[in-house]
Structure formats: structure tokens, C-alpha cells
Amino acid sequence: ETVLTQSPGTLSLSPGERASLSCRASQSVSSSFLAWYQHKPGQAPRLLIYGASSRATGIPDRFSGSGSETDFTLTISRLEPEDFAVYYCQQYGSSPLSFGQGTKLEIK
Amino acid sequence: EEQLVESGGSLVQPGGSLGLSCTASGFTFSVYWMHWVRQAPGKGLEWVANIKQDGGEKDYADSVKGRFTISRDNAKKSLYLQMNSLRAEDTALYYCARGGPLRSMDVWGQGTTVTVSS
Numbered sequence: 001e002t003v004l005t006q007s008p009g010t011l012s013l014s015p016g017e018r019a020s021l022s023c024r025a026s027q028s029v030s031s032s033f034l035a036w037y038q039h040k041p042g043q044a045p046r047l048l049i050y051g052a053s054s055r056a057t058g059i060p061d062r063f064s065g066s067g068s069e070t071d072f073t074l075t076i077s078r079l080e081p082e083d084f085a086v087y088y089c090q091q092y093g094s095s096p097l098s099f100g101q102g103t104k105l106e107i108k
Numbered sequence: 109e110e111q112l113v114e115s116g117g118s119l120v121q122p123g124g125s126l127g128l129s130c131t132a133s134g135f136t137f138s139v140y141w142m143h144w145v146r147q148a149p150g151k152g153l154e155w156v157a158n159i160k161q162d163g164g165e166k167d168y169a170d171s172v173k174g175r176f177t178i179s180r181d182n183a184k185k186s187l188y189l190q191m192n193s194l195r196a197e198d199t200a201l202y203y204c205a206r207g208g209p210l211r212s213m214d215v216w217g218q219g220t221t222v223t224v225s226s
Contacts, residue, residue, distance in 0.1 A: 035210070035211075035212035035213070037153075044216035044217060044218055045153065045213075045216050047208060047213060054210075056212075057214075088152060097158065097211075
């Protein structure tokens with residue numbers, strides 16, 4: 001089973017700042033089957049990034065993903081007020097599919 | 109608009125059974141893998157199960173294996189989750205989600221709430 005560990009647990013930043021969220025896998029995630037989601041209270045999760053670095057349809061270019069094998073990063077270049085939410089990474093390079101525990105991005 | 113709408117959530121006693129449904133609209137349901145994902149109160153997302161386009165392949169999280177059954181009816185554009193032997197730890201908001209590119213999930217419903225309590 002591939003365990004995903006996200007860090008930090010909570011990230012406190014101000015609008016306009018740059019955010020870097022980490023996701024580390026307990027074993028290599030094959031073919032970059034790594035995705036990132038944004039989740040706000042009372043809303044459905046929203047796919048941001050798939051294949052480690054490809055933006056989903058309609059996602060602003062301030063969101064970018066990078067990494068390979070066991071180390072992945074979601075970067076938000078300049079935070080907008082609507083970006084404060086919980087972010088999850090997810091892998092399905094091997095069964096079972098798994099999510100990280102989440103990083104809460106909060107306003108400082 | 110591509111949409112998923114879950115239904116069937118309710119309060120059920122421990123050891124009981126419940127069936128969830130998810131109805132799709134705005135896209136060709138039969139060509140996509142489909143998933144169930146849940147979120148317990150105050151916790152993160154947990155994948156529950158998925159099913160291939162024709163229903164021929166299914167996979168489950170260890171936490172639900174042997175108790176939950178995923179199925180689909182492509183003619184009705186519907187996904188189902190039959191939950192048996194329910195436990196308090198199954199209490200959660202249950203989402204259905206469409207399989208997206210490179211094994212992601214690109215369309216999600218708003219969720220339906222299951223509470224397991226006496």
C-alpha cells in the first residue's frame with residue numbers, strides 16, 4: 001500500500017504570497033499517477049492537477065505541479081483569497097488508491 | 109453540464125444496511141471508471157471503491173472489503189454502493205466521482221451523508 005504524507009499540516013500565508021505544498025509517497029508512484037485536489041467546506045473536491053504536472057480544465061495557471069517517483073509539490077504562485085482551502089494529493093499508480101491526509105492553507 | 113448527484117444517505121443502526129445511488133448527467137456515463145470516496149467528520153478524503161466501465165473490474169479499500177459492494181447500470185447512468193454490516197466508523201459524507209485523466213477524479217458530486225448510530 002502506498003502511503004502519502006503531506007506537509008505541512010497547516011500553512012498560514014497572506015494573499016499574494018507563494019505557497020508550496022509537499023506530498024511524499026512511501027514508494028514510487030508509477031507513471032506519475034499523482035493528482036492534486038482543492039476542497040472547500042460544503043463543496044465537492046475540485047481536481048487541480050493530474051499526471052503530477054498537468055492542469056485540469058479551467059484551472060488558473062498560478063497552480064502548478066511538479067515532482068516524480070516519491071516527491072511531489074503543488075505550487076500556487078500568487079495566492080488569491082479564494083485559494084484558501086484544504087489540498088489533497090492522491091495516487092493510483094498502485095492499488096489501493098490513496099489520498100494524503102491534506103494540507104490546510106489558511107489566511108495569515 | 110457534467111453532473112453527479114448522490115442520494116440514499118440516512119441514519120442507520122450499527123450492523124444495518126444501506127444503499128447509495130449516484131446519477132450522472134451531461135456526459136457519456138458508460139465510458140468512464142467511477143469511484144466512491146468518503147469523508148468522515150473532521151477527517152480527510154478516503155477512497156472507498158471503484159468500478160470499470162463495463163462493471164467487470166472492481167476494487168475496494170481494505171476498510172470496506174467484504175461489506176460494501178459497488179455496481180453500476182449504464183443504461184440508467186447510475187452508480188451504486190450497497191453497504192452492509194455498517195459500523196460507527198462508516199459515518200461519513202459519501203461522494204461519487206468520475207474517473208479522470210491518468211487515474212484522477214475529475215467530476216464529483218456534492219455527497220450524501222451516512223450516519224451509523226444507535
